[in-house]
Amino acid sequence: MMNSEALFQRAREVIPGGVNSPVRAFQSVGGHPRFIQKAKGARIWDVEGNCYLDFVGSWGPMLLGHGDDRILQAVTEAAAGGLSFGAPTEREVLVAELMTRMVSDLEMVRMVNSGTEAVMSAIRLARGYTGRDKVIKFAGCYHGHSDGMLVKAGSGVMTAGVPDSLGVPAKVAGDTLTAIYNDLNSVEALLQGNKDQVAAVIVEPVAANMGVVPPAPGFLQGLRQLCDQHGALLIFDEVITGFRLARGGAQEYFGVRADLCTYGKIIGGGMPVGAYGGRKEIMNWISPAGQVYQAGTLSGNPVAMAAGLCQLSILAEDDSVYEKTARLGQQFTQGMNDLIQRHHAPLSVTGVGSLACLFFTPGPVTNYEEAKKSDTAAFARYFNGMLNRGFYFAPSQFEAIFLSAAHTEEDIQAVLEAADQLFTEIF
Ligand SMILES: *Cc1c(COP(=O)(O)O)cnc(C)c1O
Numbered sequence: 001m002m003n004s005e006a007l008f009q010r011a012r013e014v015i016p017g018g019v020n021s022p023v024r025a026f027q028s029v030g031g032h033p034r035f036i037q038k039a040k041g042a043r044i045w046d047v048e049g050n051c052y053l054d055f056v057g058s059w060g061p062m063l064l065g066h067g068d069d070r071i072l073q074a075v076t077e078a079a080a081g082g083l084s085f086g087a088p089t090e091r092e093v094l095v096a097e098l099m100t101r102m103v104s105d106l107e108m109v110r111m112v113n114s115g116t117e118a119v120m121s122a123i124r125l126a127r128g129y130t131g132r133d134k135v136i137k138f139a140g141c142y143h144g145h146s147d148g149m150l151v152k153a154g155s156g157v158m159t160a161g162v163p164d165s166l167g168v169p170a171k172v173a174g175d176t177l178t179a180i181y182n183d184l185n186s187v188e189a190l191l192q193g194n195k196d197q198v199a200a201v202i203v204e205p206v207a208a209n210m211g212v213v214p215p216a217p218g219f220l221q222g223l224r225q226l227c228d229q230h231g232a233l234l235i236f237d238e239v240i241t242g243f244r245l246a247r248g249g250a251q252e253y254f255g256v257r258a259d260l261c262t263y264g265k266i267i268g269g270g271m272p273v274g275a276y277g278g279r280k281e282i283m284n285w286i287s288p289a290g291q292v293y294q295a296g297t298l299s300g301n302p303v304a305m306a307a308g309l310c311q312l313s314i315l316a317e318d319d320s321v322y323e324k325t326a327r328l329g330q331q332f333t334q335g336m337n338d339l340i341q342r343h344h345a346p347l348s349v350t351g352v353g354s355l356a357c358l359f360f361t362p363g364p365v366t367n368y369e370e371a372k373k374s375d376t377a378a379f380a381r382y383f384n385g386m387l388n389r390g391f392y393f394a395p396s397q398f399e400a401i402f403l404s405a406a407h408t409e410e411d412i413q414a415v416l417e418a419a420d421q422l423f424t425e426i427f
Contacts, residue, residue, distance in 0.1 A: 065406020116144025140368030
């Protein structure tokens with residue numbers, strides 16, 4: 001059996017940077033990525049056989065923990081019936097019915113294959129529906145890697161220190177206006193300065209790709225009002241928050257209605273799935289019902305739908321998942337806050353429900369500029385110290401800590417004890 005380091009060397013010969021998504025490369029924390037052999041519950045094992053307590057959860061999908069037996073069975077059964085037909089199936093109807101039941105105001109959904117695709121399609125729909133071209137996003141919010149959204153996009157892009165990407169035409173980026181998270185004045189100024197030109201404001205209702213930055217009280221409500229005043233659609237990118245913060249996602253959690261929502265991660269239960277949805281009146285502009293084109297050979301794939309349907313069905317019925325993960329989130333943020341005070345550590349901690357982040361800056365962190373003040377070298381020392389102690393966190397300061405229903409109070413306690421030791425070494 002090859003070890004992770006040797007596999008990474010081989011990978012770099014045949015895969016750009018040795019990985020199929022940049023943040024996996026460990027570039028900002030040093031060392032080599034761990035190649036994963038398997039995962040179960042809250043734990044993952046690398047090819048060397050080392051076991052880690054996992055706080056990445058595949059970047060969000062694994063709200064129930066890894067390898068949930070019910071989901072594995074649903075996937076196995078679906079696969080036995082055929083992997084793809086390119087024709088409609090009953091499961092697609094069931095998933096759409098379930099999603100629209102769980103999320104109020106969600107009347108129709110279209111399945112796609114990733115969060116990137118969901119956002120790209122929702123923006124095309126917003127433009128088609130409003131007849132306007134410009135879109136407002138927030139610095140530090142990530143909405144996938146479509147051209148127009150690779151502007152001040154947070155996490156992977158941010159860690160690499162590259163504000164934009166090569167290959168994005170200036171003309172395309174020019175239609176993306178960037179506002180400051182938690183700053184309604186910055187949004188209003190853009191809307192005023194581009195009167196009747198803004199198709200949509202897109203936001204992560206909890207920013208979770210610049211670390212975790214919760215919306216300030218009134219921020220999401222304010223966006224709703226501004227969009228109504230200016231005839232722009234409000235798009236919640238719920239690729240992380242959807243079905244995670246609550247059954248109805250951030251819309252339910254914060255009591256704010258969006259015109260369109262995008263989903264991914266959790267709704268595929270670990271399979272590649274995305275979706276976007278909203279009111280019928282808007283969604284019926286999508287082809288073949290309407291004139292906004294969007295298609296997908298593998299969209300609504302039977303195996304992916306089986307995984308998503310199973311995970312969402314569990315979430316629809318089981319209150320304990322949301323209660324438990326929120327309780328663990330609180331235990332983590334409170335415990336970390338205590339440690340920070342006791343060690344006089346220049347850190348701050350944020351959290352909403354099952355999402356949390358330890359920022360290596362005293363904070364408060366309310367936007368991208370403040371998040372960027374983090375001491376990423378100190379984060380790298382902390383990250384590697386944790387990894388060596390058997391705790392697998394995202395290999396970047398600007399990513400979320402994802403808790404799952406498979407984690408326990410003892411698991412959180414173990415993290416806090418390890419952090420206590422590490423803070424003594426670092427500070
Ligand atoms: C992960 C993510 C995306 C992109 O989803 P992919 O499936 O990686 O394409 C979009 N928006 C948000 C908020 C995300 O966290």
